[in-house]
Amino acid sequence: MRILLTILLSLVTIFGFGQQVNAPDPKTFTLNTAGQDGSGFSLSGFNTSSTLLCAVGLPSTVAGTTFYFTTTTGVTASSGYTMSGNKTRISFTGTQANINAVLASMKINTGSTTGNVNISVSATINPTGYFYNPNNGHFYRPISTGANFANAITLSSQQTFKGQTGYLVTITSNDEDLFIFNNVPQSNIWFAADDRTTEARWVISAGPEAGTLLRIGNASGTNQQNVYNNWANGEPNDWGGNEDAAVTKWGGGFQWNDLSVANVNAYVVEFGTWTNPDDQTFTEFYSNSVIHSNGPTLTNMFNFNFGSNITETNFSAKLNKRNDATSQWVSAGNFVGLNGVGRVILTSQLDTAKVYTTAIQATTQNDMTAYSTADIGKIYKMTITGAQGGGWGTDIYTNDSYIPAMAVHAGVITIGQTKEVYIQIVEGLNDYPASTRNGITTMAWGAWGLSYKFVSEPSSYRALTAAGQVEWCVLYDYDASNQRYRVGIDKREFTGTNVSSNSVTRLKLFDLWDGPVTFKSDDGTWAEYWINTSTQFNFAGSSFASSIRQGNGFWGLSAEFSFAVNGAYKQHKLVMNDYDSVQLKTLYGSIVTVSDVYLAFKELSNGGIMGNQSGNEFGYGIQFKNADVNDDNIFNEADCFALLQDLTGAKNLVSSYKLENTMKIILDSTYATIGKSNWQQFPSYLGKEYPFALSDGKINYTYNLAVTWKGDVNLSHSATPPSNGITTMSANFGMKTQTTLPTAYTISEIKGDSLIAYIKFNPNMNEIVGTQFRVNYDNTTLKYTGTYFKTTGSPINFGTDKGSYINLGSINTSGELLDGSTEYRLVFKLNKQIPNSLGLLSISSNEAVNVKGASVQIKIQ
Amino acid sequence: MKWIKIILLCCVVSIISCRKFDEMPTPPKVEDIFSVKELSVSDGQDIKFSLQADGIYTLTLTDNTTEQVVMREKIVGKIGVNSLKMWTKSLQSKYLYLSLEDESGKQIGKTLLLIN
Numbered sequence: 001m002r003i004l005l006t007i008l009l010s011l012v013t014i015f016g017f018g019q020q021v022n023a024p025d026p027k028t029f030t031l032n033t034a035g036q037d038g039s040g041f042s043l044s045g046f047n048t049s050s051t052l053l054c055a056v057g058l059p060s061t062v063a064g065t066t067f068y069f070t071t072t073t074g075v076t077a078s079s080g081y082t083m084s085g086n087k088t089r090i091s092f093t094g095t096q097a098n099i100n101a102v103l104a105s106m107k108i109n110t111g112s113t114t115g116n117v118n119i120s121v122s123a124t125i126n127p128t129g130y131f132y133n134p135n136n137g138h139f140y141r142p143i144s145t146g147a148n149f150a151n152a153i154t155l156s157s158q159q160t161f162k163g164q165t166g167y168l169v170t171i172t173s174n175d176e177d178l179f180i181f182n183n184v185p186q187s188n189i190w191f192a193a194d195d196r197t198t199e200a201r202w203v204i205s206a207g208p209e210a211g212t213l214l215r216i217g218n219a220s221g222t223n224q225q226n227v228y229n230n231w232a233n234g235e236p237n238d239w240g241g242n243e244d245a246a247v248t249k250w251g252g253g254f255q256w257n258d259l260s261v262a263n264v265n266a267y268v269v270e271f272g273t274w275t276n277p278d279d280q281t282f283t284e285f286y287s288n289s290v291i292h293s294n295g296p297t298l299t300n301m302f303n304f305n306f307g308s309n310i311t312e313t314n315f316s317a318k319l320n321k322r323n324d325a326t327s328q329w330v331s332a333g334n335f336v337g338l339n340g341v342g343r344v345i346l347t348s349q350l351d352t353a354k355v356y357t358t359a360i361q362a363t364t365q366n367d368m369t370a371y372s373t374a375d376i377g378k379i380y381k382m383t384i385t386g387a388q389g390g391g392w393g394t395d396i397y398t399n400d401s402y403i404p405a406m407a408v409h410a411g412v413i414t415i416g417q418t419k420e421v422y423i424q425i426v427e428g429l430n431d432y433p434a435s436t437r438n439g440i441t442t443m444a445w446g447a448w449g450l451s452y453k454f455v456s457e458p459s460s461y462r463a464l465t466a467a468g469q470v471e472w473c474v475l476y477d478y479d480a481s482n483q484r485y486r487v488g489i490d491k492r493e494f495t496g497t498n499v500s501s502n503s504v505t506r507l508k509l510f511d512l513w514d515g516p517v518t519f520k521s522d523d524g525t526w527a528e529y530w531i532n533t534s535t536q537f538n539f540a541g542s543s544f545a546s547s548i549r550q551g552n553g554f555w556g557l558s559a560e561f562s563f564a565v566n567g568a569y570k571q572h573k574l575v576m577n578d579y580d581s582v583q584l585k586t587l588y589g590s591i592v593t594v595s596d597v598y599l600a601f602k603e604l605s606n607g608g609i610m611g612n613q614s615g616n617e618f619g620y621g622i623q624f625k626n627a628d629v630n631d632d633n634i635f636n637e638a639d640c641f642a643l644l645q646d647l648t649g650a651k652n653l654v655s656s657y658k659l660e661n662t663m664k665i666i667l668d669s670t671y672a673t674i675g676k677s678n679w680q681q682f683p684s685y686l687g688k689e690y691p692f693a694l695s696d697g698k699i700n701y702t703y704n705l706a707v708t709w710k711g712d713v714n715l716s717h718s719a720t721p722p723s724n725g726i727t728t729m730s731a732n733f734g735m736k737t738q739t740t741l742p743t744a745y746t747i748s749e750i751k752g753d754s755l756i757a758y759i760k761f762n763p764n765m766n767e768i769v770g771t772q773f774r775v776n777y778d779n780t781t782l783k784y785t786g787t788y789f790k791t792t793g794s795p796i797n798f799g800t801d802k803g804s805y806i807n808l809g810s811i812n813t814s815g816e817l818l819d820g821s822t823e824y825r826l827v828f829k830l831n832k833q834i835p836n837s838l839g840l841l842s843i844s845s846n847e848a849v850n851v852k853g854a855s856v857q858i859k860i861q
Numbered sequence: 862m863k864w865i866k867i868i869l870l871c872c873v874v875s876i877i878s879c880r881k882f883d884e885m886p887t888p889p890k891v892e893d894i895f896s897v898k899e900l901s902v903s904d905g906q907d908i909k910f911s912l913q914a915d916g917i918y919t920l921t922l923t924d925n926t927t928e929q930v931v932m933r934e935k936i937v938g939k940i941g942v943n944s945l946k947m948w949t950k951s952l953q954s955k956y957l958y959l960s961l962e963d964e965s966g967k968q969i970g971k972t973l974l975l976i977n
Contacts, residue, residue: 745933747919747934778948780950804951836920836945838908839947839950839952840951841932843929844931844953860931
């Protein structure tokens, strides 16, 4: 057995089993930001001593995105690549450990365009003589010995590699053309394009794209739209009447030409028929990918505002956002705390403190080579004089292009004119096209690491606050003698914005001020400015007054607001965090009480007796929804019975005490439309989530959400619907307004081995039909044995042991009144002999319900 | 054998020397809880008060915020110092008034309890 295990272990070590490429979870990158964490890919299961080929690419990725590695130890870039610098693709070789170290150091640079950032990583045992293109997942084998065109097609189709049949390379994109150009040293390389069948009708003649029309006509012909062509100027020309096949890298340049099919040229065999690397079916080849988002970012402020008379703080919430690419909810790191219960006003407002700045002053320079990728996005201003000179690109120029000439080329200045211009550092491109403009001719160039472009004078930068940070802006009391305000801005406002405190010239503070400021000081934590104004701000009159707090000698703006960076166009949802079920059970016990049960019975008897009808007691449709506790869209005696069972402890209203079983979150405008006649048309709304969307480009949002509860028939802990002329939007506790309260007298004494507790109830002229008391007890000393009821009439009496408290009381669902002879006698057995019972019992809540269904507080005397 | 005894003696001395002798002394007990206006109590704590006569008395716990009675207990009091137990596990409030009344309902003492 031991020998067998040893052999198996050796096989695993030698050959490797379970090889795979592991991909990270999707995440969101920030636009125009270099060096973002792209780690998370790793290889596993490969023979640790084997040399592996690893390819990394960005297929179908938004323009402007590149990646680079900060660690390249122990790996060798494949032919045509270098490990350093920003990339859109690369392949390299090394051991599994070395490759994993490289992958772990991956950094992503993003551009200014929104879209997906698709990162694909593939790995296999390094096949000598083959090149892998990570952007389409194909292998290419250059054949330097050459062949005529017909043989090149035939010989290519006779080759197999990793389970795939080869074909003469097809060139269907600039990217693929460049790949061949960079990796095959020979010139004049056959590829599968010819007009052998019909002169001047150029088609792809091999591979998965065989038959695709490229071009009709020779030199004066027309390329097919959306089909890649790269003919040299004046080509194809069918020189001598016998040039019927195409070569790339003609004469060593990056262009095509038509040549005689009899020529012997190098060619390339391509393997792979798919367009997405993830679809590859090579044997012993492993790949994986992740689609990150590169969404625009807005700094959203969500204001969770609860009514002042909401006292419960028994659950919290978080704000989740969704990755549109994967439809997965992303919760890590992006949430806003929320406490309370009742009506939620959810709003988001942007730019409550807006920071404006000017461009960065730079000395006049010939080019922008002094700057790096870390400066991408920054705008520099400098005074230059237009002149002749060289450069590469059009509109976007390589950073070593001569600025005075490129400014002329871009049209922002004329030759000899001296002017202040604004130059923004932007990411490098793969292709800088040549052109002639305004008398300046620029040259073409391939991939380059950094670029610049001319921009208009910037009007503003908005300061962004990083996730979780608190935005602070303090406005001190008005200095009347100097007619100015002193304002301090938390330096965290400047995070990631390339804004320096002394370059801020304008401020927007809510609707109080939007104008110039003078820089005063910067102590590293606060940047301070003067606002010179002869008019004092009207804080009370501000539409943001509720968000402005007056401190001791200063006004705090947007205090207590947390921020999160969210993808603006993505769907979000408000999720109430699961709360501790014990405490939720306690809270729920105070939500569904005797008055809810009685009110349900009363509604049923006063008109709704036949079920599914509206009676006289419920004022709002939501009361029917809450009373319909079995969620069958019919309110009838079954619901009343279930409520009664919950009250008396016979059966709980919910299977388990979770928010999704008890709570409802409803858009306030919807909540208002739930009427007595149409409540069945609405869903049950049970759940702890509310999804909503933020639109790209929109900066202000308000979501008013109503919170209500299953079984909360009298809406004691729910939002009051804002319809039917009722305008109060706070939770309704208003029914507890009796002037002469019912009373109860309690006393307990030890008798032998028992503790007897009495509760004597007096309705005090109130028409009481039900009572409910919660009597807590120390279950380490006492054991509940029962309650003896003394009541007149025929109420339903209940005394349910909940483990650490007794829920007891009476209810006359028929409307018969309880009188002053009502008495409850609770009996507990003592677990040990004790001299007294002080503190072993306590009454923590109580409630009565009158004949009208209103909740009435009991005064315990 | 003699050496073993010496070693054991050294060990005992070492252990004793490691004991913490600088603990804070326990504060003196309040002899009459109604002699102070406010008192911190914990579960199972003894409370004492003095009575002028034997008889039936009631102890009442009242919530300081809601002024609701949460418990009332009838006890048999004796002349002189009476010692009772105080439990706190069932109590939901942090601050409670404890009052003592005689058989005629006359209040003899009252103090604010801070429940730990």
